[in-house]
Amino acid sequence: LRQLSAAWLLTPPESAFATLDVSCAITFAASASRAHGGNAPQDADDFFHLGHNSSAIEDAVQRHVANSVGQVHSRVRHTMEYTYQAQAEQFLGTVLREIGAERVLCAVPSVAAKLGASPFADPIESVLWRARIAPTLRSCADEFAVMGGGERHPLLSAFLRVEVQLERVRDVVDVLGWHRVLFAAFPPGTLSRERASQLTNASALERIPAGPARETALRTLDRYCAAFNRSFVLVRQLYQCQENPFLAKDGSVDLSGANAEPEHAVCMSHQTPLIFSFPCMAHGENDATGLCTVQLLTHLQTIANSVHERMSVVHRADGPPAQQAATRRAHDRAALPRNEVDQEDDDEDELCTPVTTISYRTPPQLLERLVFDYRREQHFLPLLALCARPGRDYNGRLRNTYDFGLLEELIGSRLLAGSRPWAVHIHQYWFEGDVRREGVLAGLRNRVPQVELSTHVLDALLAELDTQDVVVRLRRVLDSCVRFLSVYGSATTHADLLLHRFVLDTLLFDATQWNLSSCALLQRTVRLKHIESLYLHLDGQQSLDVHQDYCVALTQGDRDRLVSVMAVLQVSTLLSALRDVLEQLADRQSWAAPEQSLKQLLGFVDIDLPECAWFQDHFPEEPRVANLMEVYRLLKN
Numbered sequence: 001l002r003q004l005s006a007a008w009l010l011t012p013p014e015s016a017f018a019t020l021d022v023s024c025a026i027t028f029a030a031s032a033s034r035a036h037g038g039n040a041p042q043d044a045d046d047f048f049h050l051g052h053n054s055s056a057i058e059d060a061v062q063r064h065v066a067n068s069v070g071q072v073h074s075r076v077r078h079t080m081e082y083t084y085q086a087q088a089e090q091f092l093g094t095v096l097r098e099i100g101a102e103r104v105l106c107a108v109p110s111v112a113a114k115l116g117a118s119p120f121a122d123p124i125e126s127v128l129w130r131a132r133i134a135p136t137l138r139s140c141a142d143e144f145a146v147m148g149g150g151e152r153h154p155l156l157s158a159f160l161r162v163e164v165q166l167e168r169v170r171d172v173v174d175v176l177g178w179h180r181v182l183f184a185a186f187p188p189g190t191l192s193r194e195r196a197s198q199l200t201n202a203s204a205l206e207r208i209p210a211g212p213a214r215e216t217a218l219r220t221l222d223r224y225c226a227a228f229n230r231s232f233v234l235v236r237q238l239y240q241c242q243e244n245p246f247l248a249k250d251g252s253v254d255l256s257g258a259n260a261e262p263e264h265a266v267c268m269s270h271q272t273p274l275i276f277s278f279p280c281m282a283h284g285e286n287d288a289t290g291l292c293t294v295q296l297l298t299h300l301q302t303i304a305n306s307v308h309e310r311m312s313v314v315h316r317a318d319g320p321p322a323q324q325a326a327t328r329r330a331h332d333r334a335a336l337p338r339n340e341v342d343q344e345d346d347d348e349d350e351l352c353t354p355v356t357t358i359s360y361r362t363p364p365q366l367l368e369r370l371v372f373d374y375r376r377e378q379h380f381l382p383l384l385a386l387c388a389r390p391g392r393d394y395n396g397r398l399r400n401t402y403d404f405g406l407l408e409e410l411i412g413s414r415l416l417a418g419s420r421p422w423a424v425h426i427h428q429y430w431f432e433g434d435v436r437r438e439g440v441l442a443g444l445r446n447r448v449p450q451v452e453l454s455t456h457v458l459d460a461l462l463a464e465l466d467t468q469d470v471v472v473r474l475r476r477v478l479d480s481c482v483r484f485l486s487v488y489g490s491a492t493t494h495a496d497l498l499l500h501r502f503v504l505d506t507l508l509f510d511a512t513q514w515n516l517s518s519c520a521l522l523q524r525t526v527r528l529k530h531i532e533s534l535y536l537h538l539d540g541q542q543s544l545d546v547h548q549d550y551c552v553a554l555t556q557g558d559r560d561r562l563v564s565v566m567a568v569l570q571v572s573t574l575l576s577a578l579r580d581v582l583e584q585l586a587d588r589q590s591w592a593a594p595e596q597s598l599k600q601l602l603g604f605v606d607i608d609l610p611e612c613a614w615f616q617d618h619f620p621e622e623p624r625v626a627n628l629m630e631v632y633r634l635l636k637n
Helices: 002-010 019-035 044-048 054-079 085-099 101-107 109-115 137-147 154-166 171-185 193-198 201-206 212-234 291-317 321-335 346-351 364-370 376-387 404-415 440-447 455-464 468-488 499-506 511-517 520-525 528-539 556-564 571-587 598-605 613-618 625-636
Strands: 237-239 356-358 388-392 398-402 422-424
Touching: 137 154, 137 376, 137 398, 137 404, 154 291, 154 404, 171 201, 171 212, 171 291, 171 364, 201 212, 212 291, 237 291, 291 422, 356 364, 376 388, 376 404, 440 468, 440 528, 440 571, 455 520, 455 528, 468 499, 468 511, 468 528, 499 511, 499 520, 499 528, 528 571, 556 625, 571 598, 571 625, 598 613, 598 625
Parallel strands: 356 422
Antiparallel strands: 388 398
16 A cells, blocks of 8 residues: 555546545555454555556545445444434544544545435545645745734744744753853853963863763763854844854854854864853953853843743733733833833833743753753644645645644644743853953942051951962952942942951852951951952052053152142042053053043043042142053052
8 A cells, every 4th residue: 555655646647536635545444444344455456556547546445445434334324323313424423533534535525425424514624635745934934924914923923033043042051051061160260361261161171070070061062062153153243233253254153253264264162262151241352252152142042032022912912901901001112212111110010921040050950941942843843734724826836825823822832831931140250350450449439438458457467368379269259249349239338347247148158168268357357348458458469560651650759749648648549540540551551641641541440539629639630641550659658
C-alpha cells in the first residue's frame, strides 16, 4: 500500500477524482478491516498493477471499502432497529468517524451510495485526503498582511512581528550562565579595565578548580559563544541611536570594530577579551565593549515581553468590565502626547500581569523554566497546520488559507499558556577605579554630607589594616557603599550611622567577609559621613599617572595666596573634586586644556561649588589646570 501511494504521489494521473484521496482511502480501508475482523487486501500488487485506470481503481476501492465498512454498518443497523432514524444516523456517524471510514465516504461519494449510508447534515470536509502544500510561516504572514488582520487579531499580529526573533530569546539563559561564571571568578572591583582587556574568556576557566566544575564552566562558555554570535546580530543600535560598531558589513558579529568583510570578522570565542563579556554601563569613550551583553539581554527581554504585553491587553479586553475599562484607558493613553501621558496616574497598572525578575543569581533550573524555549517546527507549525485550509487559487494552483481567529486562540491557550513576562536584572560589573573616574564621589557628597577624619585616626586605621590584601578588600566594600549611597542616599540618611552597621544591616554583607576586610578601630569609629575621607586616604596610597602638562609648579605668589585662604576653604570638598579631575585626566589626557582656569574646571566637575560662598569669594583665580597636581598636593599636605 505504501508503494502504491508513493507511485500515485509521484505521477498522479488525470482522473475524475483525486488519486491521492484514493490511495489514502485504500490505506484506511485496510486498517479498518483489520480492526473490525474484515478481510484485508491479500496482495497490494493487485492494486499497483491497476495502473492509472480510474474505473478499475474505483471498483477496487468500492469492493474493499465495502468489505471493511459494511460489517460495521450492518451491525449498527441491527442494534439500532428499534431507535429513531436520526439517532441511528448519529450513531453511525460516530462509528464511521472512529474507524476513519467517514473520510473514505467523503473521498469517494459513489461508495457511500452503494453502502446505503445516509448523508450527514454537515459532512466533514476531507481535509486529510486532499492534495495540499505544507503550511509555512511566510504564507501565513503574507495572507495575514493582505487580509489586514492586525486590528482584529492583535495577539497574532504581535506574534508574527517577532516570531523570527523569538527563537533567540532562549539565549538569555546562556548569557546569564556565563555572567554567573565571570562574577564568581572575578568579583567586582578585582579587575581594572586594562587588565580585563588583556585577559580572555578562557582565563576565567583557569580560575576554576580542575574537575567537574571546570568542565561545566567550559560547556557554559561554549553555549555562551554560540548564543552571542547567533543573537548579537539583532542589536542594531548599541547605545540610543548610535549604530552597533561590532557588526561586519554583512551584519554578522565582528568584535574588532573595523566593519570588516565577513571572512575577516572576529566572533565571540574563548580568546575574546573579557571586557566584551562583562556587563558595564559606565560613561566614557571606551564603554561600547561593556554594553554588548547589556544591550543583548535588554533586546531579548523586549522581544519576549512584547507578545506577553499584547496577550495581556487581549485578555483584559475580553475580561470583566473593570479590565475592559483599563484596556480602553491604555489605548487612550497611547494616543496622548508624551507630556500628557507623564501626568497620568499610574495606579491602573495594578491590573497588569506580575513580572518575574531574573538575573545571573537565579538558579539555572529556575531559569530554564521561566524563559520560554520556542522552536518553530516544534511549537508553531503544528498549530498552523490545524488552522490551514487547503484550496486552490484562481490559476488552479494549490494554496492554503488560514483560520486566524483559531490560530490566535491556540497561540494564547497552548503556545503561551503557562509562560509569563520577565525582566532581566543586569548586575553591573564595576572595575577598579571606576568610582573615581565616573565622579561617583560627587554624587555621594550630594546625598550624604561628608566630613574629614582626623589625620591621626586615618594613620591608626592604616596601621591596623596591616596587609595590602586587607586594604584591597576594604576598598571593594567602600566602592559598594559609595555606589549605593550616591544613588539611594537622601536627606533622611543618617550620616552618623556606623559604617559597620550599614554594611551588615543594609548592604547585607557576610559578617565573616566583612571582618576580613576591616579592623576593630574602623568598626568603632568610621561613620557614613567619613566614607569619602577614608576612601581618599586609602586611594592616596596609589600614585596617579598624570601627564606632565598637569604637573606644572605654582609660582611663589600663587602658592602664597592659596595658603593664605586655606583656613576658610573646605579642603576635603576641594580634594574630592581635584581627585575626580585627576582620575579622569589619567584616562583621557585631552579632557581639559592646561591653560584653562582651575577654578572654572572645578565648578564644572562639582556643580555645587559655584554656589558656595567660600569657594566663589576666596579660591584664587590665578591657578591654571596645568597646576592641578601641585594644588592637590598642597591642599593634601
